[in-house]
Amino acid sequence: MWYGSIHIEIERERRIMAYVSKETKKELAPGIKKVLEKYGVKGTIKVNTYSTLVVTLRKVPAGLFTPKELTTGVNVYWIHEHFTGTAKKFLTELLAAMKGDKWFDKSDSMTDYFHTAWYNDIKIGAYDKPVEVIA
Numbered sequence: 001m002w003y004g005s006i007h008i009e010i011e012r013e014r015r016i017m018a019y020v021s022k023e024t025k026k027e028l029a030p031g032i033k034k035v036l037e038k039y040g041v042k043g044t045i046k047v048n049t050y051s052t053l054v055v056t057l058r059k060v061p062a063g064l065f066t067p068k069e070l071t072t073g074v075n076v077y078w079i080h081e082h083f084t085g086t087a088k089k090f091l092t093e094l095l096a097a098m099k100g101d102k103w104f105d106k107s108d109s110m111t112d113y114f115h116t117a118w119y120n121d122i123k124i125g126a127y128d129k130p131v132e133v134i135a
Contacts, residue, residue: 018051020118024102025053031097039064039090040134052119053098059132064090065124070131074122095120 025047032055036043042059060070065087075082079091098120105116125131 018114018116018118020047020050020053022047024100024118028053028098028100031100032094035090035093035097038093039086041090048121052121054121054123055094055098056123056126057131058125058129059134060124062133062135070124070133074124076120076122091122094122098122 025045029045032043032045036055040061041057041064043055043057046054046056048054063086066084069083069087072082074091076095079088079095083091103117103120107114107116
């Protein structure tokens with residue numbers, strides 16, 4: 001049955017929208033916590049607007065990040081360019097754990113087509129509570 005182009009477009013958007021559930025977060029949490037523990041980092045995991053999995057680093061050991069790295073945000077697409085040493089290795093492993101085995105990205109920005117399982121975000125501290133560096 002034909003419902004018109006608007007209905008078809010809405011159905012298309014519903015199928016391809018990025019979505020991460022709390023159940024998916026629970027499935028990914030053990031792997032994420034394992035990486036955090038391996039590097040001695042304390043952090044929180046949350047789902048933001050059902051489209052983004054967010055890990056906020058609350059406490060990090062001294063020496064993991066340089067002072068400059070602590071003040072810059074984490075762009076998950078440019079970890080390899082903006083971080084070095086152990087911080088780069090840690091963030092790469094953390095991002096892999098956040099993606100798990102269900103994550104995919106079939107986006108094509110050249111044609112303005114975005115189709116991903118969900119978005120990932122890594123924050124170093126929060127606007128109201130900066131990261132704590134522990135010895």
